[in-house]
Amino acid sequence: MKLYSNEAIEHCRKLYCKYGGKNFDAIEQEMHKAGWDGWRQQNLRDRGKGANAKLGWITKYGFEKSLKIYTETLVEKVNDDEQDLYVGIKRVRQTLQKLVDSGEATKDEIYQYRDFCKLEIEARKSLDLSRDNLETFVSGFEKLVMWLGEIDPAAAKLLVKSGDKLTALATAHYGKTETDFDRASDREDEGGDQPFSLLA
Secondary structure (H helix, E strand, O other), X not given: OOOOOHHHXXXXXXXHHHOOOOOHHHHHHHHHHOOOOOOXXXXXXXXXXXXHOEOOHHHHOOHHHXXXXXXXXXXXXXXXXXXXXXXXXXXXXXXXXXXXXXXXXXXXHHHHHHHHHHHHHHHHHHHHHOOOOHHHHHHHHHHHHHHHHHHOHHHHHHHHHOHHHHHHHHHXXXXXXXXXXXXXXXXXXXXXXXXXXXXX
C-alpha cells in the first residue's frame, strides 16, 4: 500500500471541499496535476469488510467534517458579503439624501438618490432572507400552521391558540415588538366543529 505525505492528504482534503464531496474524477485529475500521478479516487472510499476492511481518506482523515466546516464558513462569508453590500448602498443613499434634503442636489443626483433607494430596499430584502429574523420566523410559522391544518386540524388549532405565547417568545428573541401572528390567529375557525384550514 502506497503511503502519501501530509501534504498530499491536505491537498486532497481541499479538493474534496472544493467539489462539495463529489466529482471524484475531477479530484483525481487535480491530484495528478499537483504531482501525485499514482493517486486514485479509490483512496477516498472505504473498501473491504471485517478484517480486510481498509478505511478510505474520507473516513480516515475526517473529510466530511472538513466539508461541513468549509460549507458553513462559505455560507457565513456570503452573508457577510451581503451585509457589506447593504451597508455600502445605505451609506451612499444617506449621502445623497442629505444633498436632496438640503436642496443642493443636481438633477442627476436626485435620479441617483431614487435608484439607490430602490437598491437599498432590494438589498435589505435579500439580507433579511439570508438571516434568521422575525419576518422569516413569522413566514415559517404561517406555512407550518397552513400545512398542519391539512394534516391534523386539531394540532393546527392548538398551535394557533399558542400564538400569544409564541409572539412573546419571538419578540423577546428578536428584540422587536411587531409580529404578524395575528394574521394566522385571525384565520382560526370560530365554529370549532368544522375542519380547521388556513387556506381561505
